[in-house]
Amino acid sequence: MASFLIPSWVRLAARIFIVVTVIFLLAPLVVVVGVSFSESQFIAFPPDGLSLRWYQTVLSDTVYTSAFWTSIRIALLVTVSATVLGGAAAIALHRRMLPGSAFLATFFLSPLVLPTIIYAIGMLMFWSAVFGPVSFVTLWIGHTVIAIPYVVRTTLAVLSESDPFLEEAARTMGAGRIQRLLYVVIPQGLPGLGAGAFFAFNISFDEAVLSLFLRKPGLTTLPVQIYGQLEFSPDPSVAAVSTIMIALTVVLILVIDRMLGLQRFAST
Template structure:
């Protein structure tokens, strides 16, 4: 017979969940609240309601230029990480590569390597081998740290896929390329979509790598935010942060519309 859950345990669980939600959502509420304040300084609760800082951000050449650079790099990283990570996950799942277990560990290793260590190493290696940093090195660096997420999500989907579908396609006369494109890739789609979402957000929000691999004229949005906080903090920083939160929410809604959030979240 199943024993009922004690009342004190239910209360403790509710308190824990509420505390977790507060810790997660309170910073976002503070940031959004500070972004609509008329005050010249970051403050919460907001002093009157105003969208002046959003207007200041959208008319600032420094913020717009940094946002454009971040967007270009994030899109390039998303395409690269999705293609390379998806192909690697399919090959690893089929165990068609020699030393597939070692390769799987190698692909996932950026998850455990501190970003600052990787950034310093990447800067030293690139400077000694190729010279000054450029958007290319920023794209490569972001792709490396985003790649594990695509590999992991795609492998998770493939682990639950039905191998009989590909075998049935082979029996019906489909060649290897047709089986890959018409059977395997559709099965991988939720994992690829989730991995692409993570890759874009990681690249767009990455600050450590961008800080070490920057040069004049190559300032991403997170680095611009850090610079603004260091030298002249004002609510425009909160406005930019709120816009970045809005972008993430829009991406989640797009994935929910295209694939279904429950399907992607189950990866």
């Protein structure tokens, strides 16, 4: 059988497309990072001079630091709750332990297709009518709901490729249900749980729409603070905060690479 030869113009077009895509993805990041080192009082690129003044401003401003730690607290809580609930749901769906597993699998993924602003408005109206004023707990629950689908999806993807005979062998050797769950099922799904936890943290930390609707007075997350700063008095401090957020994501990726390996993580 003669090998199929890709025309040279197709290969050239593919390379050009890849280069253009990379440029469009990285160019905004380059602009944000460049502006964060600007000496100017205004947002401008390329910067007139280089300075760390805006990082010093951000790190010394209690408004930014308070919003940062609020976002960190919520993101960490959401990571734990979404990983536990989403992981448990994925294991139950994988084992077909629940009636209507196919419907439930679709239901758990429904927050991915529901516009965030629609969910935020609905959550605000429901919580206000049933429980009263919104609070930190409201924000935690709201973020958890939109993060769970990512944990379910990544964990199901890993468990679907796991060896079902390992659990059967453990049962044959006398392992109980809890022992099989702790020593067989969870270790098999660990890459998916790790990937889901990574997504849950980032989604919660970067979420602005839900935080805007479900926050109480005095409770401001970092994305909401950035939007407010851009709306009323934009300056390069916004770029400095954004650069710190980018750096945090890079650090998380390095941690994932250290613990699970990027290739194994990406396979989920």
